[in-house]
Amino acid sequence: MPADPTPTSGAHASSAAGAPAAPQRLAQAALRDLPWEVGVAKPDPAIVVDGVVRTFGGLTAVSVDHLEIQRGGITGLIGPNGAGKTTLFNLLTGFDQPDGGSWSFDGRPLGKLASHQVARLGVVRTFQLTKALSRLTVLQNMLLGAQGQKGEGFFRALVPGIWRAQEQANTEKAMELLHRFKLDTKKDDFAGTLSGGQRKLLEMARALMSDPKVVMLDEPMAGVNPALTQSLLGHVKDLREQGMTVVFVEHDMDVVQDISDWVVVMAAGQVIAEGPPESISQNQAVVDAYLGAHHDAPLTVEEEDQALVEADAAISREKNADGDTPRRERTNQKGTDR
Numbered sequence: 001m002p003a004d005p006t007p008t009s010g011a012h013a014s015s016a017a018g019a020p021a022a023p024q025r026l027a028q029a030a031l032r033d034l035p036w037e038v039g040v041a042k043p044d045p046a047i048v049v050d051g052v053v054r055t056f057g058g059l060t061a062v063s064v065d066h067l068e069i070q071r072g073g074i075t076g077l078i079g080p081n082g083a084g085k086t087t088l089f090n091l092l093t094g095f096d097q098p099d100g101g102s103w104s105f106d107g108r109p110l111g112k113l114a115s116h117q118v119a120r121l122g123v124v125r126t127f128q129l130t131k132a133l134s135r136l137t138v139l140q141n142m143l144l145g146a147q148g149q150k151g152e153g154f155f156r157a158l159v160p161g162i163w164r165a166q167e168q169a170n171t172e173k174a175m176e177l178l179h180r181f182k183l184d185t186k187k188d189d190f191a192g193t194l195s196g197g198q199r200k201l202l203e204m205a206r207a208l209m210s211d212p213k214v215v216m217l218d219e220p221m222a223g224v225n226p227a228l229t230q231s232l233l234g235h236v237k238d239l240r241e242q243g244m245t246v247v248f249v250e251h252d253m254d255v256v257q258d259i260s261d262w263v264v265v266m267a268a269g270q271v272i273a274e275g276p277p278e279s280i281s282q283n284q285a286v287v288d289a290y291l292g293a294h295h296d297a298p299l300t301v302e303e304e305d306q307a308l309v310e311a312d313a314a315i316s317r318e319k320n321a322d323g324d325t326p327r328r329e330r331t332n333q334k335g336t337d338r
């Protein structure tokens, strides 16, 4: 446990002048004095998870005893590949069903609901690989995000006035969001022609069409060029400024440190640590989980030299043993052995 869990931001619930505090500050203030403990209760949780287990055959992909997500904050969900982050997202948003356990949003159980019902209650998500439909235009993709609103039902569709008014409102809202995400000039382009980063922006913009209260972003920055990364980061912070609760999965620790109010670490399906961003690098369980998982990280120059020396020695041994041509060329060692 930490010796001093004091955040570096110095956020307070209200400014010295007594002006209302920004949501970001409220969330940070709410999280400030919490112990850095797995399962710690949050002052005002939007989402509460209890005993959620998901297995695939013999593999336990998710086994979360207790987890609370603070309302109005940005929570980063990190962990090595295969830790269960996406599976947990899938479960919480109704895209997958668990073997057991329960979870709620604003005290309302979500466990039995399908993804579109969860979205209607205000919990939406984006996907690691964007789901933008490439043969629809950008604007059409946005309008799909408005599903479940007035005008969609069969009987309402029989009353053209309601339908048309709704459609117009949706289009206006879509254009406002596209403008905010700097995609308005692309409204008539097919989504398939957008760059990876623009698709991520479209995915985020589309998620906002249903006026969500909780936004869950699965690797929003992955594959995005540095210029757009800054823009995306700004948009994520904006969501918090607008009072939304944000949970995001991310591998880039600089991004996690930059925007998270709180970080939850998963490994092998379980939550192994949680705390403010600055607590995470000090946590031995986290360091162990990452070191254990990063055996396939790029080698340092010294490690590479050592590997080449060992490879040379192995080739010589092979040659001496059977007097034959070595099975692999030396230049191939690095690529084939990892």
Ligand SMILES: Nc1ncnc2c1ncn2[C@@H]1O[C@H](COP(=O)(O)OP(=O)(O)OP(=O)(O)O)[C@@H](O)[C@H]1O
Pocket: 056, 059, 060, 061, 079, 080, 081, 082, 083, 084, 085, 086, 087, 088
């Ligand atoms: N549909 C599935 N069928 C079988 N196994 C699955 C399925 N979905 C996930 N898994 C397994 O569950 C474990 C957790 O996967 P998950 O994708 O949730 O991890 P993750 O933390 O999101 O990883 P990454 O960071 O690589 O996206 C992995 O071992 C994965 O192979």
